[in-house]
Amino acid sequence: MTxxxxxxxxIEHVDPNLIVVEANVRTEAQLGREFVASIKANxxxxxxxxxxxxxxxxxxxxxxxxxxxxxEAGLATIPAYVVAADETTVERIVQQMAxxxxxxxxxxxxxxxxxxxxxxxGLTPAVIAKRLGSKPATVKAGIAVAxxxxxxxxxxxxxxxxxxxxxxxxxxxxxETVSVLIDIATTSPEQFAHAAQxxxxxxxxxxxxxxxxxxxxxxxxxxxxxxxxxxxxxYTSISYLTTADGxxxxxxxxxxxxGRAAYVYAYSSNDTATVRYYLKDPNAAGFRKSSGSGAxxxxxxxxxxxxxxxxxxxxxxxxxxxxxxxEWLAEFLSRKTLPKDATQAITVGLTVHHSMVGxxxxxxxxxxxxxxxxxxxDYWSRDKLSALVEHSPTKAQHVALAIILAGIxxxxxxxxxxxxxxxxxxxxxxxxxxxxxxxxxxxxxxxAVAEKTATKAAVAVAAKGTQE
Numbered sequence: 001m002t003x004x005x006x007x008x009x010x011i012e013h014v015d016p017n018l019i020v021v022e023a024n025v026r027t028e029a030q031l032g033r034e035f036v037a038s039i040k041a042n043x044x045x046x047x048x049x050x051x052x053x054x055x056x057x058x059x060x061x062x063x064x065x066x067x068x069x070x071x072e073a074g075l076a077t078i079p080a081y082v083v084a085a086d087e088t089t090v091e092r093i094v095q096q097m098a099x100x101x102x103x104x105x106x107x108x109x110x111x112x113x114x115x116x117x118x119x120x121x122g123l124t125p126a127v128i129a130k131r132l133g134s135k136p137a138t139v140k141a142g143i144a145v146a147x148x149x150x151x152x153x154x155x156x157x158x159x160x161x162x163x164x165x166x167x168x169x170x171x172x173x174x175x176e177t178v179s180v181l182i183d184i185a186t187t188s189p190e191q192f193a194h195a196a197q198x199x200x201x202x203x204x205x206x207x208x209x210x211x212x213x214x215x216x217x218x219x220x221x222x223x224x225x226x227x228x229x230x231x232x233x234x235y236t237s238i239s240y241l242t243t244a245d246g247x248x249x250x251x252x253x254x255x256x257x258x259g260r261a262a263y264v265y266a267y268s269s270n271d272t273a274t275v276r277y278y279l280k281d282p283n284a285a286g287f288r289k290s291s292g293s294g295a296x297x298x299x300x301x302x303x304x305x306x307x308x309x310x311x312x313x314x315x316x317x318x319x320x321x322x323x324x325x326x327e328w329l330a331e332f333l334s335r336k337t338l339p340k341d342a343t344q345a346i347t348v349g350l351t352v353h354h355s356m357v358g359x360x361x362x363x364x365x366x367x368x369x370x371x372x373x374x375x376x377x378d379y380w381s382r383d384k385l386s387a388l389v390e391h392s393p394t395k396a397q398h399v400a401l402a403i404i405l406a407g408i409x410x411x412x413x414x415x416x417x418x419x420x421x422x423x424x425x426x427x428x429x430x431x432x433x434x435x436x437x438x439x440x441x442x443x444x445x446x447x448a449v450a451e452k453t454a455t456k457a458a459v460a461v462a463a464k465g466t467q468e
Contacts, residue, residue, distance in 0.1 A: 009083030011047060012058075016070040016078050019050065020059040031069050032173070039066065040073035047079035051122055058082055061120040062147050083120075090121045094131050108142075108162040109155045115139050116146035141166040150178055160185050167196045171203070190437030193328075198320040201268035208266040212273035222261040227276060231299060235261055235278035241287040249287055251277050257285040268319050315414050317441040322412070328436050329409065330371045333402050339434055342401050348430075349404030353423060357407030368406035372399065417444050425449035 048063025058080060060067050070078045097106065097114050106114075111134075118128045125139040132139075145151040145165045150172060155165035164185045171177045177199050184195045213223045228235050241249040254260045259280030266273035279285055300308065339345075349357050360367065364379035374384045385403070389396045408427045416424050425446045432438050438446070 009081050012080050012082050013077040014050075014058055014080045014082075016067050016075060018058065019048075019067050019078075019080070020057050021064055021067055031065060031072060034173070035065070036069045036072050039069040039075070043075060044070055044078040047081045049120060050080045050082050051120060052082055053122065059122070062116065064147065090118060090123060090131075093117055093121075097132055107159070108165070109159070112142040112145050112152070112155060112162060112165070115142035119143050138162065144169055148172065154178075154182055158182055158186050161189075164189075164192055164196075167192075170196075171199060174203075177203075191439065193324045193437065194317075194321055194439040197324045198317060201316065201320050201323075205266045205268055208270075208273040209264045212264045212266070212275060216262050216264070216275065219255070220260065222259075222280075224261050224263040224278065227263045227265070228278060229299060235280055236282050236289070238277045238279060238287075240289055241279070241282050242290045243287060248290075251275070253287075254279055254285065259285065268316065311418075314417055314441050314444070317439060318414050318417050321439040321442055324439070325431070325436065325442075326367075326371070326409065328431075329405055330373070332434065332436075333371050333398055333405070334373070338397060338401060342397060345430060346397075346400050346404050348426075349408065352426070353404070353408050356411040356423070357404055360407035360410045361403065363410075365403055365406060367410050368399075368402045371406055372402050417441050420445040420448035420452075422449055422453075 044063075044066050046063075046066070048066055049061050050058050050063075051061055052058055060080075063080075067078065093114055097111075114132070115125075115128060118131070119125070119139075123131070125136045125143065128134070128139045129136040142162055145155055145162065148169045151165040151168045154160050154168055155162070160168075160182070164181075168178050168181060171181070181192065181195055181199065185192045216223050224235065228237065230237075230240070238249040238251070238254060243249060243253060254277060257279060261278040261280060263276045263278070264273050265276070279287065282288065364376065364381070365383070365385060366376055366378060369376035369384060372385070372388065374388065376382070376384060385399050389399050408423075412424065412427075425448075428438060428442050428446055
């Protein structure tokens with residue numbers, strides 16, 4: 001589909017502080033230090049796209065980040081390609097979109113192009129959504145994709161979906177992650193959501209570690225590249241040390257000590273990084289080892305290291321998968337029509353999974369509220385599920401299924417993949433049957449139970465043959 005229009009404009013050099021940046025075009029503009037530094041050193045090389053409204057104001061339509069970075073960098077002017085809004089063009093784009101959608105669904109790339117052009121003509125995302133029958137959030141995501149060079153290129157050249165292209169924006173500047181995500185989107189699209197969430201978690205962990213490390217370095221600590229075991233003696237953990245008065249050594253005790261060091265580790269499930277403190281020479285710093293703090297075991301074997309690496313990787317993968325799975329459950333429960341076997345699933349939940357569901361009910365169905373978009377902080381907060389059914393009787397089945405699924409989901413944890421059982425496998429298989437894309441770590445649960453079942457059956461067959 002072609003929605004290009006002829007709307008001749010002019011290149012003008014404009015004070016970035018006089019350009020109107022409408023918040024509804026992009027809700028958050030991430031301005032990294034490197035990006036601002038580049039703008040400050042080189043200026044804005046590619047003109048922003050802007051329109052002039054009836055009052056003569058220049059409003060940015062593509063290039064919000066460049067405009068904001070130019071302000072922060074203190075640039076006097078930036079180049080802008082400025083045109084006037086044109087309602088005739090708006091009507092033509094809207095009609096073309098409607099006609100093409102009726103004949104054959106347009107691609108997400110075409111849709112993004114239309115969103116961008118309509119925004120360029122002065123329409124807000126809310127108005128574009130209303131005119132095209134889309135959701136404002138979808139329009140905002142489309143405009144953000146159009147403004148991002150990598151995402152805009154990928155949605156066309158790799159035929160990505162809008163959601164996939166929008167996810168790439170989060171990793172701007174991380175070429176390796178972007179490349180991996182594009183590859184997964186084109187070869188295993190059902191795994192994209194899981195891969196993107198793992199990348200988000202890794203990025204968040206890396207940021208937490210970097211921030212903590214920067215703070216430690218500023219305070220004079222050496223940041224270690226790995227943790228130390230009790231059998232190693234180049235650095236000693238302060239957990240093994242006491243002061244001259246016999247007190248346990250804390251980070252405050254070593255704040256000015258020579259040879260102070262630290263190791264930073266972080267997990268996506270936490271909000272901040274954790275720091276483990278060390279000293280290179282405790283005796284010189286005036287501390288001594290506490291009794292019973294000597295090394296009692298040697299370094300891990302290669303096999304133990306491999307097992308540890310797998311354990312950590314799968315734990316991280318499970319945490320990421322939990323986010324994706326719960327987002328999927330919320331979307332699934334928001335659908336107007338549930339699958340035909342929803343009643344059967346409710347029955348199975350009340351029987352096979354009754355202990356898990358019952359425990360969640362006793363604890364206030366907090367997750368069920370969350371999945372249905374209702375706010376209930378804890379057990380003592382007011383239950384809103386019954387009120388939802390009273391207000392919308394047709395939602396009764398949705399509420400019942402939410403209670404079942406939330407109850408089972410609430411019982412899952414990292415232990416689920418470590419110790420697979422038939423209940424967890426049955427739950428995940430049901431989600432997969434409804435269209436959920438299982439991650440590799442979730443598949444471990446299903447494969448382990450299937451293997452155990454097959455082995456048990458084989459043993460039974462063998463035993464029967466021996467008896468005969």
